[in-house]
Amino acid sequence: MTIDFSILLDFYPALLHGLYNTILICASSLVLGMLLGVPVCMLRMSGSSVVRFLGKSYINVVRGTPFLVQVYLLYYVGPLYGLTLSAFVCGVITLTIFGSAYFAEIYRSGVESVPKGHLEAARSLGMSRVQAFTRITFPQMMALIIPMLTNQLVGLVKESAILSTVTVHELTFAGTRIIGETFRYFEVYIALALLYWILNTLLAALADKWEAHFTKYMKRNKRSEWI
Secondary structure, X not given: OOOOHHHHHHOHHHHHHHHHHHHHHHHXXXXXXXXXXXXXXXXXXXXXXXXXXXXXXXXXXXXXXXXXXXXXXXXXXXXXXOOOOOHHHHHHHHHHHHHHHHHHHHHHHHHHHOOHHXXXXXXXXXXXXXXXXXXXXXXXXXXXXXXXXXXXXXXXXXXXXXXXXXXXXXXXXXXXXXXXXXXXXXXXXXXXXXXXXXXXXXXXXHHHHHHHHHOHHHHHHHHHHHO
């Protein structure tokens, strides 16, 4: 069989529609997952053993089960108990829950990486807990965890392809339908790989700018030490 990428010209609207839905689902899930990760992290780091156990159990269950099984549970088992969701909403919710467990652990590792002496020094200067966190802990924590956050964000974009199995009209689903009509596996899968690569490359570039913003103070400190 000859390779002919020109067949994609007839189906580019479908690919663009799938790409748009992938971006929409991923953007929604990434934001919601990062927000949900904050209270989960707080549960995980609670002083109460019972609350800490609940946070740890949530993380272990979500991280210890395949994402595909979680999607099937919500989409196919949910209606048996009165929880009927559209494929799109199901996709956003499952991707949010899946991501939140990983984000919570990333946040925890970031907070625990900041020396306690920095926080104690801030409190001794009269800062409240909120001021100490926002001015001392948060900037240092972000500089440390952004590479891990980037890996997780890219991973979630790739996991979104699994949502095609429950008929979410995202990029992989669009490609599968095109293959069903044309039987052009090579051209379509190369196009899908290229589009996912572009999407993740842009995301990584955005994260690099984010990292540069939060590490500015570190570079300034290093320059001052050299002087």
